[in-house]
Amino acid sequence: MDRSYILLYEFTVVxxxxxxxxxxxxxxxxxxxxYVKYLHISGLVFAVSIQVLGYPCPLTYVENFLRKxxxxxxxxxxxxxxxxxKLIYIEIEQYIIFLATLILVLVHTFIYIKFGKEKx
Numbered sequence: 001m002d003r004s005y006i007l008l009y010e011f012t013v014v015x016x017x018x019x020x021x022x023x024x025x026x027x028x029x030x031x032x033x034x035y036v037k038y039l040h041i042s043g044l045v046f047a048v049s050i051q052v053l054g055y056p057c058p059l060t061y062v063e064n065f066l067r068k069x070x071x072x073x074x075x076x077x078x079x080x081x082x083x084x085x086k087l088i089y090i091e092i093e094q095y096i097i098f099l100a101t102l103i104l105v106l107v108h109t110f111i112y113i114k115f116g117k118e119k120x
Contacts, residue, residue, distance in 0.1 A: 005070035012066055016059040016088055023047055027108040031116045041112075044105050051098050 026040035050057060 005066050006072065009063060009066035009070050009072065012059060012062050013088070016057070016063065019043070019057075019059065020088060024104060027111040030108075031111060037112065037116070040108070044101075044108060047101055048105060051094075051101060 022040065023043050026036065026043065030037035030040045047057075
């Protein structure tokens with residue numbers, strides 16, 4: 001196995017996990033920083049769009065490419081990727097994930113409207 005591809009793969013899994021956390025909690029920082037707010041809102045719109053269109057997250061393609069390059073079996077690898085993938089690729093019906101995403105959008109919309117004072 002090529003160690004550089006394994007490291008890139010694990011970095012991508014960590015990045016994917018951080019992106020999910022940002023989508024879940026980004027409004028907490030977005031209410032204070034205008035550029036974070038717009039990045040967060042864009043990310044939420046993108047997340048809903050790819051779900052409506054039936055596409056996986058682009059980071060999933062990158063992970064699969066790097067996993068293949070590293071000659072890793074499906075969803076196996078190092079310590080970091082093993083545990084984070086269990087959180088990222090949780091076994092839930094697609095419609096439940098979509099509903100959770102819509103609820104997330106509504107919660108963040110409420111936070112931005114109720115607490116959002118744009119600052120630079």
